[in-house]
Structures are given as structure tokens and as C-alpha cells.
Amino acid sequence: MKYNSFVVFGLGKFGQAIADKLLESGADVMVVDHDEDIIEQYSSKATSAVEADLTDPAAIKALGISNIDCAIVSMGMSLEASIICTMVCKECGVQWVVAKSGSERMGKVLTKIGADEIIYPEEESGIRTAKRLIASNFLEYFDISDNLCLVEMEPKDKWVGKTLKDLNLRQKYGVNVIAIKDGSIQESVNPDVPLKAGNPLVMVLHKNNLSKLDKTIAL
Incomplete structure (x- = not known):
């Protein structure tokens, strides 16, 4: 589902990264944090930047978030603030609430009180890094599905x-090249254009073919 309006609670590194990306995309973004200096930084670029106590339900309700499509609760280590922001968002009718969690136990608590999606950023980053290191020939690795x-x-x-x-990668290794990076991303790939050194390929493949492709390209 596509969302057009967002509220980001907590502007640590994770919250700022999300807010910045949403703002770059042109979305309507409200940011909320208890730190006056951080709010001042976002006052000129966010749709709305509000200093508020994230552990105070009344302060959260006073923000007027009933028409917000999606809330991101990004205080991963503050269970009290995360619980209150998540609960108030659901009470106010926010369609989708995404909550950052620092642990599985915290994630379960947030799910029980209404969070629609839980994110474990450190765990996900660690898994992605490990997979990239194991498949040493790959610059990036992302799971799309179980397969x-x-x-x-x-x-x-x-x-x-x-x-x-010429290479026939799809038939040999089950690889589908979906884009080529040459400074920008060429989303329309011409199979008749010779590949250039330094222009990474973005590919989708079945996980069963991953080790075969990695070993083959290492030769």
C-alpha cells in the first residue's frame, strides 16, 4: 500500500535516516522529538517539526495525527516512549504503525499493543552484512522472499x-539482470550492449543458484 503522509517519532540516527529519505521523495512528513536542537534542524525542511515529550500521551494526542497514513516509532531502546507512541497512534486511527525494536521481547510487546510492523535494524543489517561477506563477490545482498x-x-x-x-546468464545460472549501474541506474537493460568494467549489475535469482553463481564468477 502506498502512503502519502507520515509522522516520525524519535530523531536518532535511524529516525533521521527515514525522515530524510521520505522528505527526499516529496512525502508529507511530520517529525517529533524531545530534543529542541534536532527539531530546529528539521523545522525548515519537514512539513511539521514538533518538540514533545514522547512519554506523554496527551502531548502525542495534541499533535493531531488522526489523518496521518503511516507512523514510524523509532525509539528502539526506549520501551516506554515506544509503547505510548504506538498506542496513541492506533487510538487516533493512524493506518499503519511501524515500530523499531531493540529486542525480540520488545517487538512482541509492541505487536500486542497494535504495531503493524516491527523493524529490527541492527539484526537486519547484521544478517545482510554476513550474507554479503559470505558471498564475497557480491557488493550487496537483499532477501526478496523465502526463495x-x-x-x-x-x-x-x-x-x-x-x-x-553472449553470456546467457539466465539459462546458465538462473539470473535475471534487472538493472546496470553506470553512475545512474539503467532500468531498461539492452541485452545487445557490451558490459563495461566498473558498471555493477543488479540481478534477481533463486537462492539455490547463489553459491553456484558466486563460485563461478570467482574463477
Whole structure:
């Protein structure tokens, strides 16, 4: 589902990263934090920037968030503030509440009081980094589903100068090249254009083919 209006509670590194990305996309974003200096930084770029005590239900209700599509509760280590913001958001009718959690126990608590989605950023980052390191030829690795993954990798020397049609990666390794990066992202991939060194490929493949592709491209 697409959301157009957001409120971000808590402007630590995680909250700021989300708020900045949403603002870059042109979304309507309210940011809320107890730190006056941080709120001052966002006052000129967010739709609304409010200093508030995130452990005070009355202060949260006073924000007028009933028409907000999606709330991001990003105080991962503050259970009290996370609980109160999540509960008030659901009481006010916010459609979708995403809550950051620092532990599985905290995640379960937030789910029980109404959070629609729980994010474990440190755990997810750790898993993604481990997978990238294991598959050493890949620049990035992302899970898409239980069976599919997305990887980004530099074309190997033996691939440079050859076209995707020449390499026939889909038939050999079950790889579907969906984009090529050359400063920007070429979303429309021409199979007849020779690959260039330094232009990473973005590919989708079945996880069963991951180790085969990694071993093959290492040669």
C-alpha cells in the first residue's frame, strides 16, 4: 500500500535516516522529538517539526495525527516512549504503525499493543552484512522472499566486452539482470550492449543458484 503522509517519532540516527529519505521523495512528513536542537534542524525542511515529550500521551494526542497514513516509532531502546507512541497512534486511527525494536521481547510487546510492523535494524543489517561477506563477490545482498534474492556485483573480467546475450546468464545460472549501474541506474537493460568494467549489475535469482553463481564468477 502506498502512503502519502507520515509522522516520525524519535530523531536518532535511524529516525533521521527515514525522515530524510521520505522528505527526499516529496512525502508529507511530520517529525517529533524531545530534543529542541534536532527539531530546529528539521523545522525548515519537514512539513511539521514538533518538540514533545514522547512519554506523554496527551502531548502525542495534541499533535493531531488522526489523518496521518503511516507512523514510524523509532525509539528502539526506549520501551516506554515506544509503547505510548504506538498506542496513541492506533487510538487516533493512524493506518499503519511501524515500530523499531531493540529486542525480540520488545517487538512482541509492541505487536500486542497494535504495531503493524516491527523493524529490527541492527539484526537486519547484521544478517545482510554476513550474507554479503559470505558471498564475497557480491557488493550487496537483499532477501526478496523465502526463495528469491537480489544481488549487486561487478562484472567479472571475462564478462567485460560481452553482451548479456553472449553470456546467457539466465539459462546458465538462473539470473535475471534487472538493472546496470553506470553512475545512474539503467532500468531498461539492452541485452545487445557490451558490459563495461566498473558498471555493477543488479540481478534477481533463486537462492539455490547463489553459491553456484558466486563460485563461478570467482574463477
